[in-house]
Structures are given as structure tokens and as C-alpha cells.
Amino acid sequence: MGMKDHHIKTNHIQLHYIEYPAPGKPKLLMLHGITANAHAFDGVIRAGLGDDFHIYSPDLRGRGESDKPAFGYSMEEHARDIIGLLDHLGIEKAVLCGHSFGGLLSAYLSANFPERVAALILLDAAHELNPNAARMLLPTFSRLGVLYPSFDVYLRMMKKAPQNTFWDEAMESYYRADVHIDKNGITQTNSNLANITAMAVGLTSMPWATIFEHIHQPAILLNALGIYTMEQALLPANLAKKATKLIENCEYAVIDGNHQTMLYGKGAREIVAAIRVFYKKVKHLVPEDKTVPANG
Template identity: 35%
Template sequence: MNSLWKSERVPGEVELAIGCAGEGQDPVVCLHGITAQHRAFNAAARYLGPSRGLVGVDLRGRGDSDKPESGYSLETHAADVVRVLDHLRLENVVLAGHSMGGFVALATALAFPDRVRALVLLDGGWPRVESTPEEMTEEEKHEAAALQEGLARAFRRLDVTFESPEAYLDFWFPDQNLKMDDLPQDLADNYLYDLGEVEGGYRPKASRAAAEEDSPSVSSTSPTAEEMRGVHCPVALVRASQGFFPGSDPLISDEASDAMAGPLDIRTEILLEGANHYTMLWPEYTRVWAPRVFDPPFWER
């Protein structure tokens, strides 16, 4: 169904699946969220593929990459990213990370600074706050609860066998009775690639064990604002105005954005009015943020 991507395998003890879009010699390397896969970037591939080229990575435990029982962390994902770069003979790249992918992108820039030219943080990569529950403000408690609620919903589907792809759409779009043909091609392809056939129907490809091991790794090892001073490349920050759910507070608040602006060299910041954490990658919003980030490239301004 999807002709955007050319699929490849990156060899290693844990093999990784990647997709390459376009023929550009300097592709943007894209890293997805905690239970997603590279087709989340279909709209970006449609926009950027013809001019720059784009590489989408299925992080270990997701998509068509291998799924070991354990061994998940930001450090491991960062090393996997470098394996992808080595496989493609890319020395120095722009990394774009959505959600958890933003934290992976930051971890890569900190651990392998010579391999990262610039970062595009898409609703991910906010600074870790070192405080106990007793020390948290009411706003911080509210933000943490909203994050956990969104993650719980995303994780919940990983245990479900869906009767059909349309039943999977019912999970994401309840009471709308949608069929794949009702969606734009690139969006339908994302949901279809997200599923693998199993006995009795379809199940999301993402490993629950991977998600459950990565989640505390992000919350306990992602960089604080002070540690972000070790990132020496330019950054573009793109925020959705809503969180996981329509009408919810954004995952990156104005306060968190301000905290990032001190240590990071943020050259471009975009707030996508009306978008939530998921829809910001859909075509209507990608057409807003992609040209503002890449035309001309923000790191060259």
C-alpha cells in the first residue's frame, strides 16, 4: 500500500528495521514514540522525502525490529541509532524525535556529539525534574498524572487482540465506525503497519515489555535542564498545544519550554495550535511545522 519507504534491516545482535524515503544523501533520521514505529512519520516522509530524504527507525521492541525480552534504555537506543548511522554510512545527521524519540535523540547527542548536527524535538525531550512526590508542585503533579494517563491508554492496546484492522481503528476513534478506506492513505498505512497478524486477529507489534522497561528509563535517566548543557548542537522545538487527548494540557508546558531555552541552543520554536500529541504528525500539521523547520534548514540560519 505504501510506496514511500524502502525497507532495510540493520544487522546486529538485535536487528533493526528501518525505512528510507527519498534519495537525498543527507537524510533526516526520525525516531518515534514509546509504542509507535517509523510509519508515524509518513507525512514527514511525504513532505521531506523528495528534497532531503528521510530515514525512519523502528526502535528495538517496536515495528518490525527484533524484540528481546529485556535490555531497553535510552542509552541502548542511542547506541542503536549510531548503528543505523554506521549501516547507512552517515557521519553527522539531523535527528528528529517524537515523544520518547525526542529523549532518544537527546541521549544520542549527549553520548555521540560528533554524530549529531542538529535536533528536532517533536513534543518530546522536556527536562527531567529531580524532586520527590512531596516536593512536587500541584502543577507538576497534574502534569505527571496526565502523562501517566496517556501512557496507560497507549500501553493498554498492546494486550488486546483486535478482530480486524477496523476494530483497531475503533480503539483510536471510538464510536466513529471508521474503515481504513475512510482515512488518508498515509494515516491508514501507519495503523496497518502498527499491527501484526496473530491467532484470532491482529495485535500491535510494539512489545509491552519494551515499553514498560523504557518508561522508567526515560523518567529516571533523561537529562535535567542542567545536563542539557552538554548538548552543543542547534535545536528546533515543536510543541503541540494539547496533550494526549483533545482539550488536555500540553505535554511541554510554557514553563518546561522556558527551562529548555536556557541550556539548549533553540533556534526555532513552534507551538501547533489545535494539534495534540498524536495529530501533530498528521499531514495537516506536518505541513505547518516542516517548512518552518527545514525551509531553509533551521541549523543554518
């Protein structure tokens, strides 16, 4: 299966996105987590999603190969980036699939740009996380801004990270896209800790319960209940189910793994199966494909 890299201008920044072509298949836009990058879904795509969907996965602003402005990390700015991407691709109404922060961005788009969203797939994203979420995410945030002597050292550290309860070969492409390596081998994450912190703080001021209540498209929330850190799940079942009740028409299913590992191995296969079933229920809501082949 091929993969194509593209760079476009949208909302005054350069946005990088990956295209996984599948001619004749329905389009799916996938949005990654807060410190992640466009390769976050490599495990799900390898698990078979790329056989059934023509997938687009952008690096959100401040991550990966996309521009990293000093300011402008509100949910509105993120949303306008994605609307610009949809315009570029000629996608009238998208099926959105978002993990964690990307799920919240998908929810925001669904509520505030309803004419551009046909259906919504939330991967471990809800209006409220575990009360200990800030401490639970410290191991993930702690890799940002650190200088590692080589990529091999960085990768060994990631293999030992507490949230990575097992290792899947698809994780390596994700972590390779997570960093830049200078001529001496010094390795550092592409994401800037200050920018990511600004995003995290901004999330806490958003009226997420109200936003979820304004989602009227069909939705499904796929919830990973495995231990993430601190012997707890990042999104407990009670909060996930509460989120599904806020949305007018939202299904719920449990996926193997934790908030991170759900995207790989058995969890990835279960996500693929759930998306296939869900899409059959909503495909009548997706306009006839008018996508213009991207050449950016």
C-alpha cells in the same frame, strides 16, 4: 515517492528501517515515540518533507519489525543501535528529528555522541512532561497486548481514541504497521507492554535536565499545545520553553494539533515548513555526503 524497507544487524539485534529516497537531497534521520513505529512520520513525509530530504526512519528495538529482546531497553542500548545504523549508512554526522521518546533519544545522542550529531529537531520532547503524563498516556498504552478480532476492529478503536481528535488517511499506514495479524485475523500490537513499560520506567531515572544542558548543537523544539487527554496538552508551553533554555542554542515554535495529531494535517505542514527553515540555518554544519547506498 518510493519507499524501501531494510533490515540490518546493529548492536546485536536486527533493526528494521524505512528509507524514503530523495537522490541529492540532505539526509534526515527520524526517530519515533515510545509505543510507535517507523511509519509514525508518514503524515509529515506526505506533507512535503520527503520532497526536500532523503529520510531514514527506523523501528526502534522492541517495535515494528525490529528485534524484541527480553531485556536491553535502556537509552544507551537504543543509542548504540542508532550509532550502528549511522555507521551502516555512512553518515558521519546526522541531523536528527525525534518525536516524544524519539526526541529524548535524539537528545541523549546529541549529548553523549556529539561527534555524530550535527543538529537536533525535537517534536514535543522535553526534559519534563505534564505532571499528569502517566495518566494522560493510558489510552495510548492500553492498546498494547490486547487481542482484537480483526484489523478493522482495531482500526475502529484507534479512530475513537481520545488523542486522535481527527482522522487523517496517513494514520492508517501507521496503525497497520503497529500490529501483526494471524491467519484467523486476530490482531495484536507488535510492541510488548512489558518492554514498553520497562522503557517508560527507565526514562524516569534519567537526569534529563543535565542531558539537555550538554546539548551544544543547534536545535529547535516544536511544541503541540492542543488537548491530548484529560483536557490538557502533554507538553505544556512553560515546560517546553524551560527545555529550550537548558539547551545552549535552541529555537522554539508552536505547532497545530496535540502530541499525536501534530504529525498529520495542518500540524504536519507546519512541521515541514519549520524544518525547511531550520535546515537552511544549520546545513553548513553537515559534512559533505558520503552515504553508501543501502542494500540491506
